[in-house]
Amino acid sequence: xxxxxxxxxxxxxxxxxxxxxxxxxxxxxxxxxxxxxxxxxxxxxxxxxxxxxxxxxxxxxxxxxxxxxxxxxxxxxxxxxxxxxxxxxxxxxxxxxxxxxxxxxxxxxxxxxxxxxxxxxxxxxxxxxxxxxxxxxxxxxxxxxxxxxxxxxxxxxxxxxxxxxxxxxxxxxxxxxxxxxxxxxxxxxxxxxxxxxxxxxxxxxxxxxxxxxxxxxxxxxxxxxxxxxxxxxxxxxxxxxxxxxxxxxxxxxxxxxxxxxxxxxxxxxxxxxxxxxxxxxxxxxxxxxxxxxxxxxxxxxxxxxxxxxxxxxxxxxxxxxxxxxxxxxxxxxxxxxxxxxxxxxxxxxxxxxxxxxxxxxxxxxxxxxxxxxxxxxxxxxxxxxxxxxxxxxxxxxxxxxxxxxxxxxxxxxxxxxxxxxxxxxxxxxxxxxxxxxxxxxxxxxxxxxxxxxxxxxxxxxxxxxxxxxxxxxxxxx
Ligand code: SF4
Numbered sequence: 336x337x338x339x340x341x342x343x344x345x346x347x348x349x350x351x352x353x354x355x356x357x358x359x360x361x362x363x364x365x366x367x368x369x370x371x372x373x374x375x376x377x378x379x380x381x382x383x384x385x386x387x388x389x390x391x392x393x394x395x396x397x398x399x400x401x402x403x404x405x406x407x408x409x410x411x412x413x414x415x416x417x418x419x420x421x422x423x424x425x426x427x428x429x430x431x432x433x434x435x436x437x438x439x440x441x442x443x444x445x446x447x448x449x450x451x452x453x454x455x456x457x458x459x460x461x462x463x464x465x466x467x468x469x470x471x472x473x474x475x476x477x478x479x480x481x482x483x484x485x486x487x488x489x490x491x492x493x494x495x496x497x498x499x500x501x502x503x504x505x506x507x508x509x510x511x512x513x514x515x516x517x518x519x520x521x522x523x524x525x526x527x528x529x530x531x532x533x534x535x536x537x538x539x540x541x542x543x544x545x546x547x548x549x550x551x552x553x554x555x556x557x558x559x560x561x562x563x564x565x566x567x568x569x570x571x572x573x574x575x576x577x578x579x580x581x582x583x584x585x586x587x588x589x590x591x592x593x594x595x596x597x598x599x600x601x602x603x604x605x606x607x608x609x610x611x612x613x614x615x616x617x618x619x620x621x622x623x624x625x626x627x628x629x630x631x632x633x634x635x636x637x638x639x640x641x642x643x644x645x646x647x648x649x650x651x652x653x654x655x656x657x658x659x660x661x662x663x664x665x666x667x668x669x670x671x672x673x674x675x676x677x678x679x680x681x682x683x684x685x686x687x688x689x690x691x692x693x694x695x696x697x698x699x700x701x702x703x704x705x706x707x708x709x710x711x712x713x714x715x716x717x718x719x720x721x722x723x724x725x726x727x728x729x730x731x732x733x734x735x736x737x738x739x740x741x742x743x744x745x746x747x748x749x750x751x752x753x754x755x756x757x758x759x760x761x762x763x764x765x766x767x768x769x770x771x772x773x774x775x776x777x778x779x780x781x782x783x784x785x786x787x788x789x790x791x792x793x794x795x796x797x798x799x800x801x802x803x804x805x806x807x808x809x810x811x812x
């Protein structure tokens with residue numbers, strides 16, 4: 336599967352809300368698109384309905400798909416909305432009996448009647464299909480069928496996989512790891528250097544740097560919230576948050592710090608030893624994915640289920656970096672990570688509904704591994720080797736979330752993906768890439784072939800693996 340669209344760093348790394356990029360963020364964006372399609376006709380709508388198909392129907396209740404669509408239809412933006420509104424919206428709608436389309440136009444609404452989970456039906460184009468319908472006052476119907484293809488990307492039927500800007504001509508087009516390596520040699524640039532040149536197609540250096548630092552800060556803020564929040568995660572599985580306990584065994588409670596910056600500086604000045612490094616990395620990853628499971632604000636990287644890997648490795652890197660220019664280090668790290676993720680997206684998939692968990696945790700681990708190598712001063716070939724190693728040891732990883740909730744095995748799996756990324760980076764940094772038997776492109780092709788061979792039960796349907804062994808009555812948000 337090769338996609339020739341140009342993908343920006345900011346398409347791969349997006350600020351949004353949990354728990355799933357494909358089942359929450361994507362459907363939310365599809366609802367926003369639908370509002371845009373209606374335009375001024377929003378005021379003429381007399382009824383709305385949503386049909387969710389395939390994986391969206393099978394795991395949508397646990398993933399908050401219905402509530403995400405309703406947030407989108409009510410005109411909330413996932414990047415800026417008050418996340419406390421999300422779990423409350425279901426009760427608000429039930430009491431109100433109306434949906435405020437675009438935040439302004441009230442239409443009669445009954446959630447059971449108007450949001451339909453078509454668990455027996457799947458649309459042929461992609462397993463994550465949905466149709467939104469609005470009836471207007473003259474009885475005409477406006478309809479929009481969209482597909483959430485992973486990482487928050489939404490396309491319509493016939494689009495090639497990403498709805499980006501296929502006509503953009505980048506100075507250094509990259510369709511494979513080999514292309515990236517070749518550009519780095521020809522232009523005598525690091526991976527981040529090539530990514531920046533491409534990124535200038537869309538924005539200025541100041542916009543690139545400012546945007547990436549906002550993403551870095553959103554990642555750290557998410558961890559900071561996660562390590563201060565106790566309790567049980569929503570959904571009915573009764574999973575207890577553990578990041579706060581892990582954190583408080585390592586240092587004084589995060590709530591005693593005035594800001595995430597002050598708290599992070601305290602971690603950095605502690606210079607964790609090996610044992611503490613493992614605990615901190617696990618703590619960071621758990622914190623993000625506990626926030627993600629609770630509809631918190633996270634950075635999709637490249638998906639929400641895998642949103643903890645990159646922040647955990649980034650914070651490990653920054654906490655142990657010799658440089659004092661942590662802004663520069665963060666920007667470089669995120670650029671490399673995003674480029675590796677985009678190659679996976681172009682040549683394989685970042686959708687668990689297409690490829691299982693290797694497409695989520697495996698890809699995020701590969702992204703983080705390469706970024707850590709370049710940050711630590713490794714060569715381009717070592718960075719690509721690290722990404723290869725990280726994915727090689729996630730090949731075949733299935734997606735079997737219990738109850739369709741992004742909690743078990745997902746939360747711990749982020750800690751594992753982060754540790755594998757760090758191990759892969761260290762292996763690559765002490766290796767000679769020319770002697771490697773498997774290239775990054777080889778492992779991407781293998782991942783895609785494995786995805787095609789994988790039983791559909793293990794592709795985000797909650798119909799196989801752990802999801803079948805552990806019964807749970809999902810409480811929909
Ligand atoms: S098992 Fe992996 S791919 Fe599936 S929802 Fe959890 S983190 Fe995502």
